[in-house]
Amino acid sequence: MDKTLNGYLEKIEKYLRPVALSERMDILKEIRSEMQELQENGVSPEQILERLGDPKELARAYLGECIAKDKGFRWRKLWAVVSFYSLAGMAGMLILPVTSLCGIAFMLSGILCPILGIIRFAAHRMGFEIPVIQVTLGSYTASAIELLPISIVVGVVLFVLGKLLLDLTITMIRAFSSGKRNLGA
């Protein structure tokens, strides 16, 4: 197969690294199949590449569908999100990293917060204090017993906020990937 065509496929493969191996191979096989068919029809490699368009844009469209379809949270998906906005240009470079990273940070904090509250509470029951874990609001400082419900409530609020931000990110990715740029004839 033509060197420039192989180069194109290699780029797509690189950009799609967050996609599961079997799926990535299937995507590449399908694109290669079309390339070979066009070649058989006498279309030149240059015309084929022009037809397929910027490899970044094609890869981004695939990543967008993969991310938007996958509802759960997995590290692979986070990786796909990061790869996606590295391909999504300026708007993606600025907004998506902020919303997705804040979302993840909020969710992690939301999990961590009640755990710390429980640790402080458990320690208090066993007769010693861990003053490092503390809630202070102006002159008010929560006791170890008060800290437990506060930390749980704060944790839930943070987690929900984080989840909302992550969902927002996914909605935006969806909008980007089905942008009208892709629909040009």
Add this chain to the structure above:
Amino acid sequence: MSIEDWKTQIKRGTLEFCILLMIRRQPSYGYEIISTLEQYPAIAARENTIYPLLRRLLKEGLISSFWQESAEGLPPRKYYAMTEKGLDTLDAMSAEWTNLLNAIHTLKGE
């Protein structure tokens, strides 16, 4: 609103419907679908729209896929075929499409 934006929105809203209609007629492969769409400027779309869209329809279970050897000298092709779920969805889409056409027909006063 520019007429081009409006056309793009129509295309975006109807592309899945058109692709499902095409696959229901007979199992088709990606390039075949794109070539057929190219004959109609109103719904023509490029590889970077159609391939990811097919993959989404596949994941949603509306279509299935299988690789099949083709004629001598040509590479195997990935064919897409309808599923039961896809047929149900297509029926619902067709019904809605008729509703839309009726509404427009009435509004135009024909």
